[in-house]
Amino acid sequence: LEINEKYYPGELSSQFDKEVFVYANVPYKIKKYKDIVKNAKDTIEFDEELDAKIRKNRAVIGADAALLGAQNENIYTVNFIEKILATVLSKLSNFIPGGGIWMNTQRPEWNDANNALVGNGVSMVTLYYLRRFLVFFEKLIEQTNEDRVAVSNELIIFFKKLQTTFDENADLLKSEINDAQRKAILDSIGEAGSDFREHIYKQTFWGEKRTISYRRLREFVKVSLSFIEHSINANKRDDNMYHAYNLMSIRNENEISISYLNEMLEGQVAVLSSGYLSPKEALKLLDSMKKSALFRPDQYSYLLYPNKQLPKFLEKNDIPKDAIIQSKLINAMLADGDKSLVEQDIKGDYHFNGNFKNAGDLSDAIAKLENSKYSEFIQSEKKALLDTFEVVFDHKSFTGRSGTFYGYEGLGSIYWHMVSKLQLAVQEVCLQAIEKEETAEVIGILLEHYYEINAGVGVHKSPSLYGAFPTDPYSHTPANKGAQQPGMTGQVKEDILSRFGELGVFVSNGRLYFNPCLLRKNEFTKEDRLFHYVTINKEHKTFAPALGSLCFTVCQVPVIYCLSNENRLEIEKKDGSLSKHDTLYLDEETSTQIFNRTGEVAKITVYIKESILK
Numbered sequence: 030l031e032i033n034e035k036y037y038p039g040e041l042s043s044q045f046d047k048e049v050f051v052y053a054n055v056p057y058k059i060k061k062y063k064d065i066v067k068n069a070k071d072t073i074e075f076d077e078e079l080d081a082k083i084r085k086n087r088a089v090i091g092a093d094a095a096l097l098g099a100q101n102e103n104i105y106t107v108n109f110i111e112k113i114l115a116t117v118l119s120k121l122s123n124f125i126p127g128g129g130i131w132m133n134t135q136r137p138e139w140n141d142a143n144n145a146l147v148g149n150g151v152s153m154v155t156l157y158y159l160r161r162f163l164v165f166f167e168k169l170i171e172q173t174n175e176d177r178v179a180v181s182n183e184l185i186i187f188f189k190k191l192q193t194t195f196d197e198n199a200d201l202l203k204s205e206i207n208d209a210q211r212k213a214i215l216d217s218i219g220e221a222g223s224d225f226r227e228h229i230y231k232q233t234f235w236g237e238k239r240t241i242s243y244r245r246l247r248e249f250v251k252v253s254l255s256f257i258e259h260s261i262n263a264n265k266r267d268d269n270m271y272h273a274y275n276l277m278s279i280r281n282e283n284e285i286s287i288s289y290l291n292e293m294l295e296g297q298v299a300v301l302s303s304g305y306l307s308p309k310e311a312l313k314l315l316d317s318m319k320k321s322a323l324f325r326p327d328q329y330s331y332l333l334y335p336n337k338q339l340p341k342f343l344e345k346n347d348i349p350k351d352a353i354i355q356s357k358l359i360n361a362m363l364a365d366g367d368k369s370l371v372e373q374d375i376k377g378d379y380h381f382n383g384n385f386k387n388a389g390d391l392s393d394a395i396a397k398l399e400n401s402k403y404s405e406f407i408q409s410e411k412k413a414l415l416d417t418f419e420v421v422f423d424h425k426s427f428t429g430r431s432g433t434f435y436g437y438e439g440l441g442s443i444y445w446h447m448v449s450k451l452q453l454a455v456q457e458v459c460l461q462a463i464e465k466e467e468t469a470e471v472i473g474i475l476l477e478h479y480y481e482i483n484a485g486v487g488v489h490k491s492p493s494l495y496g497a498f499p500t501d502p503y504s505h506t507p508a509n510k511g512a513q514q515p516g517m518t519g520q521v522k523e524d525i526l527s528r529f530g531e532l533g534v535f536v537s538n539g540r541l542y543f544n545p546c547l548l549r550k551n552e553f554t555k556e557d558r559l560f561h562y563v564t565i566n567k568e569h570k571t572f573a574p575a576l577g578s579l580c581f582t583v584c585q586v587p588v589i590y591c592l593s594n595e596n597r598l599e600i601e602k603k604d605g606s607l608s609k610h611d612t613l614y615l616d617e618e619t620s621t622q623i624f625n626r627t628g629e630v631a632k633i634t635v636y637i638k639e640s641i642l643k
Contacts, residue, residue, distance in 0.1 A: 030162075030165065031165055032536075034165075034169070035536045035537055035538075035539075036536055036539060036624065037539060038538050038539050039172075041109065041169060042169060042170075042172050042173055044108065044109035045108060045109050045110050045170075045173060045175070045178055046108050046109075046110070046175070046178055046179065047108055047109065048106040048107055048108050049106065049108075050106065050107050050108060050109060050111070050112045051096045051097065051104060051105065051106055051107070052096065052097040052105060052107070052115075053095060053096060053097065054079070054083060054095055054096055054097040054098075056075060056076045056077075056079040056080035056083065057073050057074070057075055057076070058073070058074050058075075058076055058226075058230050059072055059073060059134060059226055060072050060073070060074060061223045061227060062216075062219040062220050062222065062223035063223075065133050065219070065223075066219075066279065068148075069131070069133045069147075069148035069149065070135070070147060070148035070149075071135075072133050072134060072135055072148075073134065073135050083095055097229075097233060097234070098233060099233060099234050099235070099236035100232065100233055100234070100235060100236055101236060105233070105234050105236070107180075107181060108178065108179065108180075110170075110178045110180060110246075111180045111181060111184060113166065114180065114184060114188060114246075115184060117159070117162075117163070117166075117253075118184070118187055118188060118191060118222070118225075119222065120155065120159055121159075121191055121218065121253060122187075122191065122218045122219060122221055122222025122223075122225075123218075123219065123222070124156070124214075124215070124218060124256070124257075125151050125211060125215050125277055125285060125287070126201075126206045126210070126211050126214055126215075126256060126259070126260055127205075127206050127211060127259075127260050127263045127264075127287055128151035128153075128211070128260070128275045128277055128285075128287040129151040129152045129153040129154070129155065129156045129260065129264075129274070129275060130151065130152045130155040130156055130159070131150075131151050131152075131215075131277065132146055132147050132148070132150040132151065132152050132274075133147070133148060134147075135147055135148075137429070138152060138154060138155065139154070139295070140295055140333075140431070140438060140447075141429075141438075142333075142428070142429055142430045142431035142434075142437065142438035142439065143274060143428045143429050143431050144429040144430075145427045145428050145429035145432075146274055146276075146428050146429065149276050149277060149278075149425050150274050150275070150276065150277075150428075151274065151275045151276065151277050151287065152273075152274055153260070153261075153264050153271065153272050153273055153274065153275065153296060153299070153300075154273055154274065154295055154296060154299040156257055156260060156261070157261065157271075157296075157299035157300045157302065157303035157305070158299060158302065158303065159257060160254065160257045160258065160261065160303045160304070160305055161302060161303045161304050163250050163253060163254050163257070164254070164304060166250060167247065167250045167251070167254075170243050170246055170247060170250075171247070173243055175243065176242060176243065176244075177240035177241060177242050177243065178240060178241060178243065178246075179238040179239070179240050180238060180239065180240070180241050181234055181235075181237075181238055182235055182237045182238060182239055183225060183228055183229065183234060183235065184225070185239055185241055186224075186225070187221055187222065187224070187225040188241070188249065190217070190218070190220075190221035190224075191218050191221055191249075192245075192248070192249045192252065194214060194217040194218050194221070195249075195252040195253060195255075195256055196252060198210070198213075198214055199252060199255065202255055202256065202259045205263065206259075206263075208280065208284035208285055208286050209283055209284050211284070211285045211287075212279070212283055212284050212285040213283075215285060258305060261300065261303070261305055266292065268292075268317045268321065269310075269313040269314050269316070269317040270292055270296070270297055270314055270317050270318060270321065271296050271297060271300040271314070272289050272290070272292075272296055273290070273292070273293035273294075273295045273296025273297075273299065274290055274293065274295075274296070274428075275287050275288065275289055275290065276288045276289070276290065276425055276426060278425070288425075288426075290426060290428065291334060291335055292321060292322070292323060292334070292335065293333060293334050294323055294331050294332065294333050294334070294444075294447050294448075294451065295333065295447060297314060297318055297323075297451070298447060298450045298451045298454050300314070301314065301451075301454040301455060301457070301458055302450075302453075302454040302457065304457075304461075306458075308458055308461055308462035308465065308467045308471055308472075308475060309467070309471060311455075311458040311475070312471060312474055312475055312478075315455065315475070315478045316474075318331065319478070319481075321335075322335035322336070323335060325443060328443055328485060328494070328506060329481065329484060329485040330443050330448055330482070330485035330486070330506075331443065331447075331448055331451060331482075331485075332441065332442065332443055333431065333438055333439075333442060333443070333444045333447060334431060334432075334440060335440075336440050336441035336508060337440060339432075339433065339440075342383075343380075345421065345422065346380045346381055346383065346421060346422070347378055347379075347380065347421065348371065348378075348379040348380060348381065348417060348421055349417070349420070349421075350379070352413075352417045352420075353371070353379050355413070356406075356410055356413065356414065357406050357410065358370075358398075358403055358406035358407070358410045358414070359371050359379075359414075361403060361406065362403060368382065369382060369394055369397075369398075370382060370391070370394055370395070370414070381418060381421065382394065385418075387424060388415055388418050388419065388424065391414065391415060391418050392411075392415065395407060395411050395414065435507060435508065435509070436505070436507040436513065437504075437505060437507075438505060439507070440508075441507060441508030441509075442505045442506065442507045442508065443505060443506040444504070444505045445486070445487065445502070445503060445504065445505060445506070445512075445518065445520045446504075446518050446519040446520040446523070448482065448485065448486060448520070449486065449519075449520040449522075449523035449524050449527065450523050451482055452479065452482045452483055452486065452523065452524075452527050453523045453526055453527050453530070455475070455478055455479045455482060456479055456527055456530045456531070456547065458475060459472070459475045459476055459479050459547060460530070460546070460547070462475055463546050476547065476643060479547070480549075483527070486524070487499045487501075487502075487503065487512060488500055488524075495511060495512055496510060496511010496512045497511055497512040497515065501515050502515065502516065502517060502518045502520050502521050503515050503516075503518070504516065504518055530547065531545075531547050531548055532545060532548060532579075532581060532590075533545030533546060533547065533548055534583055534588075536620070538617075539617045539620060539621070540614055540615055540616065540617050540620045541583065541614075541615045541619075541620040541623060541624075542613050542614040542615065543588075543590075543598070543613045543635050543637075544613060545590065545637060545641070545642065546641055547643065548579075548590075548642055548643065549642065549643045550639070550642040550643065552579055553577050553578060553579050553590070553592065554574070554576055554577060554578055554579065555576070555577075556576070557573060557576065558573070558574070559571050559572070559573055560572055560573070560574055560580040560587070562582050562585065562587055563585065564585060564628075565585050565626045565628050566628070572587075574589050575591065577591070577592055578590060578591050578592075583623060583633075584623050584624060584626050585626060586623050586630050586631070586632065586633060587631075587632045587633070588632075588633045588634075588635060589632070589633070589634045589635065590635050590637055591634060591635070591636050591637070592636075592637060592639045592642075593636035593637060593638060593639070594638065594639070595611075595636065595638060596611075596612070596613050596636065596637060596638050596641075597609065597610060597611050597612070597613075597636045598610050598612070598613060598615075598633060598634060598635045598636065599633070599634040599636075600615070600619060600630060600632075600633055601630070601631045601632040601633070601634070602629055602630060602631060603628055603629055603630070603631045613635065613637075615633075
């Protein structure tokens with residue numbers, strides 16, 4: 030959306046009231062909020078009847094059968110504002126203040142190595158990116174001259190419940206939100222989301238729409254951002270880094286507590302990308318990262334999570350003696366030689382039954398004792414035993430293969446896509462610092478971090494260090510071997526975006542412009558070179574640029590950077606005509622010709638003040 034607005038300013042706002050968007054009719058249905066609270070790891074039901082109906086209709090009318098209809102059975106269409114609002118509200122209805130977005134729909138996020146967090150996990154990563162989106166959306170809706178926009182009646186009810194909840198609790202943001210307040214807020218917004226879903230599942234949309242004012246939308250964005258930023262502040266660690274994923278625990282039905290996992294690279298990338306940190310705050314974070322357990326000196330890069338030695342089962346399954354002393358049930362059973370729950374080894378240490386896979390197995394074993402001679406202890410001690418089991422095994426903190434594997438996206442592994450996401454996020458911070466005219470010291474150190482991260486990426490390494498062909502993208506590098514799993518990973522996308530940022534190729538208000546404020550002088554040629562490119566007509570062309578230049582293409586148009594004592598550019602058209610400009614901005618017409626690959630523009634020569642290069 031950000032890129033769309035840069036290339037086609039006003040295009041998104043022109044869609045605000047156009048009813049050309051639809052909803053998918055998905056046969057997987059999310060359970061009611063009260064059921065999710067009971068068991069957040071079992072929250073999805075598959076509607077076989079709906080699935081069969083969709084498949085049957087698809088054979089008759091095609092893909093439209095998978096779209097949601099209104100009560101009149103016509104495909105239900107809505108505008109851009111509604112689609113965006115539905116997405117935002119679905120996230121915010123799972124917002125736990127101080128924790129993040131509750132991951133309760135049985136799937137992980139970008140990093141599926143954390144898939145065991147589903148249910149107990151709360152994502153600050155999503156919250157950081159949601160902050161970035163809402164800031165963008167706020168600017169977008171400020172541009173409209175309209176007063177109101179039509180939205181489905183059901184969604185307006187959902188929207189108003191969330192806004193009321195946030196407005197009524199805004200005073201809590203003056204201090205830390207406690208566990209009871211956290212649960213009360215989640216109950217209110219969670220029920221609102223649940224009511225909306227249940228209505229749509231049972232009777233789809235009424236088909237009635239009401240208008241909502243843009244003023245009210247802006248107020249909602251503002252109060253939502255205040256809650257999000259309060260949570261970001263609450264998730265700042267003592268070392269100036271930020272939490273990525275947290276754990277939530279419902280206690281006494283009226284409280285939600287938040288606990289924290291180890292530092293993760295994903296959280297640092299997301300908070301840097303959120304735009305919330307000032308350049309100086311971002312610099313403190315980057316300095317801390319370099320000193321942290323996330324930094325891997327041998328590869329001069331960053332791990333997804335700190336490496337650690339996992340305890341073996343016998344080391345882990347060790348019950349604290351205090352817990353044994355306090356348990357009349359366990360003492361009675363051990364005295365009788367009953368080892369169905371706990372046994373004592375020859376050293377005098379105590380261990381849970383080695384066949385228990387999880388707390389459910391322990392609970393089932395305790396239930397079998399309810400009609401035995403130990404029944405008098407069951408009611409009073411069951412919860413304490415289950416709590417002790419969690420203390421011993423800490424299952425709630427189990428993240429998935431990220432916390433148990435030593436390869437893939439596991440312990441001690443560099444995951445190259447996330448390193449490239451880090452590089453792009455730091456580049457954004459560098460550009461922000463330059464734009465805000467931060468001190469030369471702050472900008473300089475930020476750029477050092479950027480180019481250090483860049484140097485750690487495989488393409489700049491020797492095959493012996495990288496452990497593979499450096500020009501090939503690889504998934505990850507474990508601690509004990511070279512780069513593994515070659516393939517077209519997501520890393521390539523961020524690397525290309527970062528490279529255009531280094532070259533200073535930007536678009537704003539539909540106009541292409543050049544600002545190579547991150548570019549290093551040593552990238553300009555020091556010896557004669559030939560530049561080869563392919564035209565839009567698939568012609569291979571070669572030319573020899575002057576010494577001390579740098580060449581690349583934008584939409585297959587050659588761009589030549591030349592060092593100069595002033596900023597200016599020359600545009601050569603396909604008919605041989607040449608136009609000169611005392612600016613590094615192209616006009617909108619010429620920019621559009623380049624973006625549309627019309628072939629009108631044959632070459633661009635950009636003269637750059639040598640003083641702006643690094």
